[in-house]
Amino acid sequence: MSALHPEIEPYDHGMLDVGDGNHLSWEVCGNPDGKPAVVLHGGPGSGRTPGARRFFVPAAYRIVLFDQRNCGRSTPHAADPATDLSANTTDHLLADIELLREHLGVARWLVFGGSWGSVLGLRYAELHPERVSELVLSGVATGRRAESDLLTRGLGRYFPQAWARFRAGVPEAERDGDLSAAYDRLLRDPDPAVRERAARDWCDWEEAIDVTDDGANPRYGSARFRMAFTRIVAHYWSRGHFLEEGVVLRDAGALAGIPGVIVQGGLDPGNLLGTAWQLTRAWPDGELRIVDEAGHSAGDPGMAEALVAATDRFAVTRAVGR
Secondary structure, rough: OOOOOOOOOOOOOEEEEEEEOEEEEEEEEEOOOOEEEEOOOOOOOOOHHHHHHHHHHOOEEEEEEEOOOOOOOOEEEOOOOOOOOOOOOOHHHHHHHHHHOOOOOOOOOOEEEOOHHHHHHHHHHOOOOOHHHEEEOOOOOOOHHHHHHHHHOOHOOOHHHHHHHHHHHHOHHHHHOOHHHHHHHHOOOOHHHHHHHHHHHHHHHHHEEEEEEEEOOOOHHHHHHHHHHHHHHHHHHOOHHHHOOOHHHHOOHEEEEEOOOOOOOOOOHHHOOOHHHHHHHHHOOOEEEEOOOOOOOOOOHHHHHHHHHHHHHHOOOOOOOO
């Protein structure tokens, strides 16, 4: 991780009212006159992290980070069982990005996203290509059912013991169906003990399929994080990410003229579906960079170097406006 730029603190922050009773927590750091860049976190529901600021040259970029609906510091928070997630869909999140861009007075920005953030970033760029100067993506996904099915069922053949525990966490009658839907129901159960057990089981499975992880994810140690994260992930995965099936790959032609870099770990389980290769075939301006010993995380060996190299390269190209 030595390739990362120095730690920095935000020079501005706030809460943005995006409607439906939701307020997004946002921050801006780096150079107020720099090239705008927006960071879209993964999950969905993981929230922003301070480390994401370090993928950018502070003197060159005006770096915007925010917590998507119902996670991180945004309100209301999904850890509260009373928080209604019906106004948390992909369309809502895409609209939120535009509201934040307008609020901050940005004309165009580089879009940086990993995992779910790459799905959101790709769809945002397809619908608003005039607002995107470049794309830098990692752990790429496109929101297809095949991708969530791989992560909840397909990987069971590679991690049979962990998957047996994950599958056993849902009622027997639901074990051969959509496991994300079964967990979504458990995470909405009126019994807090049932909800907490489901959240732990889901996070245990997430850790098991992280092939390069050398220890427990510290964020999973927080009951508040576990509950919000799992509620939001299951909410999205069980509903097809609120996307028409295959639409992100099908509309990738809209990315023509937007340069970008995809940094993909050679050990990322998503590679079993060939998603990154399919995307670069449909997006001629997207460059695929494979990091052999890395998995899905941007923090894996070699990933930080490749991502920083991409943002450093684009730092020399000034986006129009602030």
